[in-house]
Amino acid sequence: MAPKKLKVAEPSQAQAKRQHKADAKAAAASSPAKPRPLTRIQREKQDIILEAALEVFSAHGFRGSTIDQIAEVAGMSKPNLLYYFPKKEEIHRRLMSELLVTWLAPLEEMRADGDPFVEIRSYIRRKLEMARDFPRQSRLFANEMLRGAPHIIDMIEVDLKALVDEKAQVLLAWMDQGKLARTDPYHLIFSIWATTQHYADFDVQVRAVLGKGRGGEGRFEDAARYLEQLFLHGLTPKPRA
Amino acid sequence: MAPKKLKVAEPSQAQAKRQHKADAKAAAASSPAKPRPLTRIQREKQDIILEAALEVFSAHGFRGSTIDQIAEVAGMSKPNLLYYFPKKEEIHRRLMSELLVTWLAPLEEMRADGDPFVEIRSYIRRKLEMARDFPRQSRLFANEMLRGAPHIIDMIEVDLKALVDEKAQVLLAWMDQGKLARTDPYHLIFSIWATTQHYADFDVQVRAVLGKGRGGEGRFEDAARYLEQLFLHGLTPKPRA
DNA sequence: CTAACATTTTTCCAACTGGTCAAAAATCTT
DNA sequence: AAGATTTTTGACCAGTTGGAAAAATGTTAG
Incomplete structure (x- = not known):
């Protein structure tokens, strides 16, 4: 239930203005550009900004969101925010690369040596829990897909395809062993994505559509039950016994 | 295969500037504001604009699209476009209301007096064909949903809920007759939407993910086959015979 | 404590965007 | 063909937005 905080990856090009200015000289001299560790405040503020950006981007899309909005949600001024992420795009990029890691994780957990139905069932559960606990991430992802995944x-x-290829092999093996109906493993995976992220x-x-009565918190339980039956x-x- | 042109509904508030100016006097006098039929050019241009707007909105979202872009795709100048649709929002509104009609149609066709599996199968097929033939409409719709369906x-x-309620009853009846596995009819419908629009x-x-080999035109056939198996x-x- | 560095705020700006307006051009009506 | 109406265009504008500059304020290592 408790949305465990997503871990923040990629300390890469976080440092701002200063670095930028230095770039001119440093890059020109092709020196290794000493990475200089992030300060406490930098780490904290970046997290706050990323959280605010997730909120705003997932609700309005990239172009529909303004730096001002994000800054307000993050509780700081626009120039201050730009001190940490000199470009709007930069925030988005960071968000997306964190997102992808989170997004691939559940599929990775599907074990070839487990029981097919147990594995598939828990994959579905995990995805459904993600839809419930991280809807903003899901929407951010969906938005990116709708736009043709430019970033x-x-x-x-590469990565996603490789992972799916691998798991498709696992599914195929299960089918070969007669443990799973013979069908298209790729579309099988698609259907799990689609039904859960929906x-x-x-x-x-x-x-x-569910209305006041059934649209409440119970809907995820109902969905889980239904999807189990479906799959x-x-x-x-x-047949009547 | 051939994307039959969507019919343009709602001739309502299409008329532009002229009307607007007149509004001041007309509305003030609370007169019935004679609707004045659309000219040929008006009808043609509006269609062109709506088609262009669909292209642009579905690719970039509402806020991510500019009137200039739409005008360019439509092959006219921005002020000219604004002559037909005085507000950007107006274009979007028209697009959305047409869309909803198109979108509900397939479900409406599900007949209570048909065979459950035949009906469900052809509903899935119809939705899959729509995803194939009208992807832009699907994305426009998805985009609206992601944003919380503000428009x-x-x-x-009201309308969608009513329709789904009705069809859920049909499904329930089939279940009562033992013709369909007893499960949640609402989530059943959701899963069809999700898997096809995906x-x-x-x-x-x-x-x-499918890659060069299988990502070609055949993917919709494969999807149809898979979904049939799934559902x-x-x-x-x-069991081995 | 203070110099060096990190952070924040204030001010500003150029590009873009939705939209206006008057006049010119095209079209339609009689 | 003239007059009336519709359509198109070019110039323009005000608000918003992403971002730059620099000055002001904090923080911290030595």
């Missing part, structure tokens, strides 16, 4: 297309084509990305619609048996009724 | 929330809460909204990802039998393997 992460190469990671999608509850984050189309949340308004889900709530509106396990489909819609074919049990 | 169509009431139609979602192929339009997350198209980049689907292509990238019919789930992933449980057939």
Whole structure:
């Protein structure tokens, strides 16, 4: 239930103005540009900014969000924010690369040596929990996809593809062993993504359609139950015993 | 295969400046504001603009799109475009209301007196065809949802909800008759939406993951086959005969 | 304590954007 | 063909936005 804070990765090009100015000389001299460790305040403020940016970007999209908005949510002035992330794009980039790691994790956990249905079921659960606990990340991701994934297309084509290829092999093996219906492993994975993320990305619609009565907190439990039935048996009724 | 042109509905508040200026007097006098039929050019240009706007909005979102961009795609100047749609929002509004009609149609076709599996299967097919033939509309819709459906929330809460409620009853009846596995009809519908629209909204990802070999035109056929298996039998393997 | 460095604030600006307006051009009506 | 109406254009504007500069204020290592 408790949204464990996402870990912040990539300390790379965080340092701001100062560095930039130095770049002119440093880069020209092709020196290794001493990385200078981040100060406490830098780490804290960057986290605050990234959190605020997630809030704003996920709600309005990249172009629909202004630095002012993010700064306000982060509780600082615009120039101050720009001191930590000299470019709006930079914030977005950081957010996206953190996001991808978080996003791939659940699939990675699917173990080839486990029981197919147990593994698939818990994968679905994990994804559904992510939709419930990290809807903003899900929407940010969806937004990027809708736009054609301009910022992460190469990671999608390389890392994500590799991971899915690997897991597709696992699924195929299970099918070969007769433990799983023979079907397309890639589309199988797509369908898990689609059905689970739907509850984050189309949340308004889900709530509106379920109405006051069933649109409450229980909807994720219901979804989990339904999806289990779907992926396990489909819609074919049990023959009356 | 051929994307049948969407019909343009709602001739309502299309007329521009002239009307606007007149409004001052007309509205003040609370007269019925004679609607004055649209000219040929007006109809043509509005269609061109709406088509261009669909292209641009679906790719960049509302705030990410500029009137200039739309005007350029439409092959006219910005002021000229504004002559037909005095507000950027107006274009978007029109697009959204047309969209909703198109979007509800497939579900409406699900007949209570048909065979459950035939009906569900063809509903899935129709939705999949829409994802293939009208990806821009799908993305426009997804974008609106991501943003919390600000422009169509009431139609979602009223019309869409009513329709889904109705069809949920149909599904429940089928379940009562033992023709369909007993499960949650609402989430069943959600899962059909999610799995089919995924192929339009997350198209980049689907292509990238499938790779050059399988990401081509055949992917919709594969998806259709897979989804049929999923919804019919789930992933449980057939007992060896 | 203080010099060096890190952080924050104030002020400003150029580019972009949605939209206006008057006049010119094209089209339609009679 | 003339007059009326519709359509198109070019110049323009005010508000917003991303970002730069520099001065002012804090922080910290020696």
